[in-house]
Amino acid sequence: MxxxxxxxxxxxxxxxxxxxxxxxxxxxxxxxxxxxxxxxxxxxxxxxxxxxxxxxxxxxxxxxxxxxxxxxxxxxxxxxxxxxxxxxxxxxxxxxxxxxxxxxxPSAKTPAIQQSDLQEKARRLLGTGKPIAGTPVEAYLKNRGIRRFGRALAWHPNVFYRAPRGSKMSPEPAMLASITDNAGRTTGVARTWLDVERRCVADLEDPKRVMGTLYGNAVRFGRRDSVLGCGEGLETMLSVGTVLPYLPLAACLTATHLGLFEIPDHVAEVWIFHDEDEAGRLGAARLARRARKSGRRVVIHGPVFNDFNDDLTDIGEEFIYGRMLHEIGPIVEAFARPGMGPA
The missing domain is CATH 3.90.580.10 (Zinc finger, CHC2-type domain)
Known part of the structure; x- marks a missing residue:
């Protein structure tokens, strides 16, 4: 046997x-x-x-x-x-x-991933983070045209980094983002190491990493609503949020995890903002199938360029809003800044 x-x-x-x-x-x-x-x-x-x-x-x-x-x-x-x-x-x-x-x-010797330990480490790290106002995190996001922030984000000047094939660890400045489940429990932390002087992502191998449990969860912004905007990267979803500052957001961090996201029970309508590549479209399609199967209305909206942050920096907020208004419909006005769009 x-x-x-x-x-x-x-x-x-x-x-x-x-x-x-x-x-x-x-x-x-x-x-x-x-x-x-x-x-x-x-x-x-x-x-x-x-x-x-x-x-x-x-x-x-x-x-x-x-x-x-x-x-x-x-x-x-x-x-x-x-x-x-x-x-x-x-x-x-x-x-x-x-x-x-x-x-x-089943064998007792089969390796088991101790997710609870990683979740606790993630919570401890987030507990040492600082609000982003006036910090390099805010400067980094503003440098990418982003004006939507949230309590899920934090700044830490010394987050340990180790290269994938290295053994030496060094403290580096980073943006932290809290990953939560549908009950609001912190399950992990997304770490983005930053180049503070250049206000950009640090020139490190794999400068964006997750610790803890991402499966089914997300980095979330905004209040509870029957409509939820879902997508991949933090910067992508915060760019969407810059255009629609009152839209609740879920950043799932990867295309795979976008497809695996557990939609909250109170959400009746899911707006999926995918990246313009095969992985992004597949992740969006997978989430859309699951949402429709559960009886929810689904809107899928893609960018002009690679992602919505590229759109934000290259063609601007007004253009993105105009496309959303045309493709999603007048409902976007409920989540927009007053005075947005054509006079």
Missing amino acids: ESASDLAEALAARAEPFCRAYLPDGTLQGDYWAVGDATGTPGQSMRVRLADRCGRSAGKWRDYATAEFGDLLDIIAHVKGLSDFADVASEARAFLGHTDAQRVE
């Missing part, structure tokens, strides 16, 4: 084809597969070991942005959105070509 560790070892023996199948947006880098996170988002902060070397086993992974780690069974759970071990085992068997008759017994 197979154990979970037996199944994990069998997957590890086929680590590279596994990664190509389940994490297709990653890249091969020597003995590692590099990807953004355990759901397969493009990026570089997570590494999957493809071969046994120096006493380290193939099939193990670590996300250097969140401190998460695990084996290939964990990746199946993340990518497929599975919470039941029997479903994970069935998926693994299908990949390996095993028959369903081969039972898999």
Whole structure:
């Protein structure tokens, strides 16, 4: 009878084809597969070991942005959105070509991600942050044309940073953003390291990282309403919020997590502001399907350029508002600044 560790070892023996199948947006880098996170988002902060070397086993992974780690069974759970071990085992068997008759017994030795520890670390970090008024965070956002802020944001002059392939940690200035669930509980923190002098994102490898639990959650702005604007990046959604300062917002931080966002029960209408790329459109479509299935009205609105911050800085607030008014309808007036739009 197979154990979970037996199944994990069998997957590890086929680590590279596994990664190509389940994490297709990653890249091969020597003995590692590099990807953004355990759901397969493009990026570089997570590494999957493809071969046994120096006493380290193939099939193990670590996300250097969140401190998460695990084996290939964990990746199946993340990518497929599975919470039941029997479903994970069935998926693994299908990949390996095993028959369903081969039972898999859960093993106490199977690595488990200690999300509660990461959430507590995120809360402690946020607790040491400062309001952004008059800080480099406010300067950074204003430099990108953004005028919508919120209590979810904080400034910290010394947030530890470690390069994905490095061991040395150094304190660097950063913008913090609180990630919360639908009950308002803090589940994580988004960290964006800043170049204070240039008022931009720091020139570091993977300068935007998440610690804690992002799955189903978001960085939120504004009051409770039956309408909710959802999108990817903080800067993208704060750009939307600059144009519509009274629209409640949920920044899901990645295209994958946009598709996985848990829509609050009180929301009857979802406005999805996607980035203009394949991942953004797929994430928007996934959220839209789930929203419509639950009986909610859905509006999908895309930018002219790559994202709404590009639109804000390149073509301006009035133009964006005009497009929203035309494509979404007069309802946008309820969330706009008085006097916005044509006289």
